[in-house]
Amino acid sequence: MSADRGSDEAAGWCVQVTDHRPERERVDEALLTVADGRFGTRGSLEEGGPGADPLVLAAGVYDDRDPLVTLLPGPLWTGLDMASGAPVGGRRVLDLRTGVVVREAGLPAGGLRTERFAAAARPGVAVLKAQAPAGAVRPGPALQAPADDAGYTAGWAGECHWARTTSRLGGGIAAAALQRTVAAGPDDVIERVVALQADPHRPPSVGPLVEAATGLMARGYDALLAEQRTAWARRWAHAAVTVEGDPVVELGARFALFHLLASADGIEAALGARGLSGRGYAGHVFWDTDVFALPVLAATRPRAARALLEYRLRRLPAARAAAAARGLEGARFPWESAHDGSEVTPATARHPSGAVLPILTRDHAEHIVADVAWGASQYALWSGDEAFLAGPGAELFSATAAYWASRIRYDRHGRGHLEAVVGPDEYHGPVDDNAYTNVMARWNLRRGADVVERSAALDGRGSATRWRTAAAALVDGYDTASRRYEQFAGYFGLEPLLIEELASVPVAADVLLGVERTAASQVIKQADVLMLHHLVPDETAAGSLIPNLDFYAPRTAHGSSLSPAIHAALLARAGRPDEALGLLRLACRLDLDDLTGTTAGGLHIATSAGVWQALVYGFAGLRPRRGVLEVAPVLPQAWSALEVRVVFHGTPVTVRLDHDAVAVETEDPGRVRVRHGGAVHTVGGAGRRFAHTPKGARA
Amino acid sequence: MTTVLAAIDNSPAARPVLLAARLFAVLLDAAAVAIHVRGGPARTARAEAAAVGVPLRLADGVPVDVLRAALADAAVVLGVFGARRHLVGARPAGHTTLAAASTARKPVLVVPPGARIGAPGDRVRVIVPHDGSPETDRGAAHARRLFQATAVEVTLLHAFAGETVPRFWDEPQHEAVAWTREFVRRHWPAAVPAVRLASRAPGSAALGAAEAQACDVIALVWGQELGAGRARVVREVLADAPVPVLLLPMAGSAGTAEGAGR
Secondary structure, rough: EEEEOOOHHHHEEEEEEEEOOOOHHHHHHHHHEEEOOOOOEEEOOOOOOOOOOOOOOEEEEOOOOOOOOOEOOEEOOOOOOOOOOOOOOEEEEEEOOOEEEEEEEEEEOEEEEEEEEEOOOOEEEEEEEEEOOOOOEOOOOOOOOOOOOOOOEEEEEOEEEOOOOOOOOEEEEEEEEEEEEEEEEOEEEEEEEEEEEEEEOOOOOOOOHHHHHHHHHHHHHHHEEEEEEEHHHHHHHHHOEEEEHHHHHHHHHHHHHHHHHHHOOOOOOOOOOOOOOOOOHHHHHHHHHHHHHHHHHHHHHHHHHHHHHHHOOOHHHHHHHHHOOOOOOOOOOOOOOOOOOOOOOOOOEEEOOOOOOOOOOOHHOOHHHHHHHHHHHHHHHHHOOOOHHHHHHHHHHHHHHHHHHHEEEEEEOEEEEOEEEEEOOOOOOOEOHHHHHHHHHHHHHHHHHHHHHOOOOOOOOOHHHHHHHHHEEEEEOOEEOOOEEEEOOHHHHHHHOOOOOOOOOOOOOOHOOOHHHHHOOEEEEOOOHHHHHHOOHHHHHOOOOHHHHHEEEEOOOOOOOHHHHHHHHHHHHHHHHHHHHHHHHHHOOOOOOOOOOOOOHHHOHHHHHHHHHHHHHHHHHOEEEEOEEEEOOOOOOOOOOEEEEEOOOOOOEEEEEEEEEEEEOOOOOOOOEEEEEEEEEEHHHHHHHHEEOOOOOOO | OOOEEEEEEOOOOOOHHHHHHHHHHHHHOOOOEEEEEOOOOHHHHHHHHHHHHOOOEOOOHHHHHHHHHHOOOEEEEEEEEEEEOOOOOOOOOOHHHHHHHHHHHOOEEEOOOOOOOOOOOEEEEEEEEOOOOOHHHHHHHHHHHHHHHOEEEEEEEOOOHHHOOOOOOEEEHHHHHHHHHHHHHHHHHOOOOOEEEEOOOOOHHHHHHOOOOOOOOOEEEEEOOOOOOOOHHHHHHHHOOOEEEEEOOOOOOOOHHHHHHO
C-alpha cells in the first residue's frame, strides 16, 4: 500500500494500491470500499481470483444463518469476464475527493481501465465502467451470487438482470442491473448501472428496481459521474480537513472521514463497528457509533447523524423492556445491537490462552446507556435541532436518566453507587463505582433533568428534582489531594504495573500477561477515566486532566483500537501536542497499514472517528456549546496550519488555525458565534480572525 | 508409484518408525518401504519390518550418505526416521536423523521411541505451528501439498508470545473470529483448518497440545539447522514431543513446481 505524498494536491486525496498480493487482497478490498450510506461494496478485483472476498452489504439488514446475527450479503455487481487473460500489474486508486475507484492494469492485448462508484447523489445506485481492447473483456453476468448462498435468486426482466438475497429474519437485498458494450475506436467500453434496494423486514420488490435501472442507463455514465463529483464536492465543502506540514495525518484523516461520510444515510442507519466495508464484528452496533462516529457526522452531515439516532430511537421500546426485565425503570440499551434492539453480545469467547471466558460486557457494560444519550446531545449541540430536543430527544434523555435513577444503590450515608459494571477498560470487571460509568450517569441524570424541565410533554418537576438529587449523590472516585479519579473502587490497591515497562504500546496486555494477571494489576485497556475528560470535560474537576493523564497514560496498553486517538486528543488538550503526534499517526495508519491484522474484515469505524475527534476536539479545541462554537487550538510544531470544515446549527463554517491566529469563515454571516479566549464573537461576512498565542492545559 | 521411506536401525525403536511409515503410506496412497544400513546381521531390523509388513532393503555404506541418497529419490514423498534409540538418549535427535533431515528437500517425519502410532485408516490429527511469516508459509506449503485430499485433520497453531503478541485485541468475542479467519486465508488458503491460539511460547504450546492428546503429529517448518532463532522451537519439540514430528523444509523442494521455480 502506498500513498503519494508531497505538494501535489491530488496526492493528498488518493489512496493507491500498486502491488497485488493475494494475502493482502482482502485488506485492499476493505480500503477500497465504495459506499453511499445504505450500501457498501468492497473494492474487489473485477475478475475475482485468489484471496478475493467480494461483498455487498446493506446497512441494517441482518440474517441469522450464522451462529451470530450478522449482516446479510447482497448480490455482487462488480464482476467482469477477462476473456483474453487475467490482468497484470497496474494500480487501483481510490480518489477520496470523488469516491471513485479507478483501476489500470495490463492485458495481453493492451490496457484495462475500470471505474466504479456508489452514487452519493443517488443512494442505492452503483455504477461500473470498463474500457479495454475489443474482445479482451466481456461483461459477463451483471449480478452474481455472494459466496454465502443467502437465499439468492435471480432472473430477467427483458434485458435487465435482477437478483435478490433474503434473510431468514424476513428482510432482503435486491438489485437490478443493465449493461451495454459500445465500441470506442479499437476498444470496447462496458457500462453497467445497478439499482439496489434493501429492507430489513421484507424482501424488496424487483419491479421498481428494473424501472430505476432503465432510467439510469438512459441518464448515462458520464452524467452519473458528474453527479457523483458534485455530490462529493458538496460533502467535502462541509467536512474537509487540511493538515499543512503532516501528509501522513492529512491523508489518514481524509481517508477516515471519507468512509465515515459514506457510512450512514436515510431515515434510519445501523452503523456497525466495521461499517459497510466488511462483516467483521457481525455488523453489530456498539458504543463506537454513539460516542465516536455520531459526533463526526453531527458536525459534517447532520442528517446522517440523525439517522444514527433514529436507529436507537426505534429500539427504545426494546431498551425499556430490557430495563423492566431487570426490575429497573427507563431504558437499557444493549452492549451489542443488531436488528431488533435485543442484546446480541455472545456470552462467551475462547481466549488465546485456551480458556473459555464469559463476556462480561454483555451484562455489565451499562455505560452504553449514557453513551447513547451523549451521542444524542452531541447531535443537538452541533445541529441546534430544537425539534429533536423537544420531541424524541427528550424521550431519550428522560428514559436514560430514569434508568440511572433506578439503578443507583444508596449506602447508609446517602451516597449513590453503581455496582457490578464494566467500564471502557474491559480488563477489569465487574467492578463497583467505575468512574466513567458513574460520571456519565451523573451527566445523563442532569441532562435528563434539564430536558424534562423544558418539555411540556413529560411530567418534569418531580423527576427533575429526583434526578438532580441522584446525580449529586453519585460517588465519582475523585481525590482532591491527588486530583485523580480512582478508576473504580479498589483500583489504587491493585499491582501498580506500568505497561510501558513491559512492552511497547499498543499491546494486547491480556494476551501478553494473561487475563488474571492483567485484572490484578493497574494495567488498563484504553482510556477510561481519561475518556471522561474527552467526552464531558465540564463534569470533571477543574485542573484534573494532567494529573489523570500522567497517572493513567503509563498504565494504558492501548489494546483497544479505540484508544490511541483519544489519548492524542487529550495530550493536545493538556498542552502536549507534539507528544500526541505518535498516537495520532498510529490511529491514522491503523487500517491503511492493517495494524490489527483484521482490516480484511472491515475498516475500524471508531478509530476513523477518533482521528477526526483528535483533530477537531483535541488539536483545534473546537467544541459546540449551547449556541456557541468554542475554539482553543493547540498545534504541534510540525504543523504549519490546521483547517477544518464543519456545519454548526445548519451553517457551514471553516476554521483555519495556525500558530499565530484563528480564522473563522462562514457561508451565513451573523449566524455563527465563536468563543475564543473567553470572549464570544459573532462571525460576520468577512469572517473573523483572532490573534492566538500557544496555551498550556485548559483543564 | 510414490513411496514413504522408513529408515530404521537395528533396535526395537524401529517398530514405531515402521508403523508410522505404513500409516502415512496409506494416507498418501503410496507404498511403504524400509531401508536399513547394515552394521551387522540386522536381525532385529528384519524382524521388525516383517512384523509390520513393510518390505526391507538392506544397504551398505556410510549411513548418512546412503540415507541421503535414498531420500533424494524422486519417488520418495516422505522420509520417516527414528528420533533416537532410547527414550533417554540423544537430544534433540540422533546424529544420523538430523544429518539426513538437514539436507532433505522433502518432509521428514521424526518418530520418538514409544510413540503411539495409529493403525492404517485411522484419522491423523496434525498440528502446524505457524508464526505468520513468509518463511513458515513456504515450509507449510509442503504440508498442504502432502495433505491435500487426505484424511488428515490440520490445526494451525499460532502462539502469541514476544513479538507476535497482537497490538490490538478489541472485543474478544469477535476479535478471535476475525483474526483467525484472516490468518487462515493468508496462510492456509483453499482449505478450512481449525485454528488454535495460544498465549505462550510456540514450542511449549505445541508440546502442550500433544500432551493434551489434541494431536497425533506436530508439523514444524524449519531452516534445516539447529542454531539460534526459530530453531530453538524445533530443538525443544524434537527433544520432548511424545508424538512424531514432521519436519518441513523452509526452502522449496526438489522435483516440485515450487522447488523448480525457486
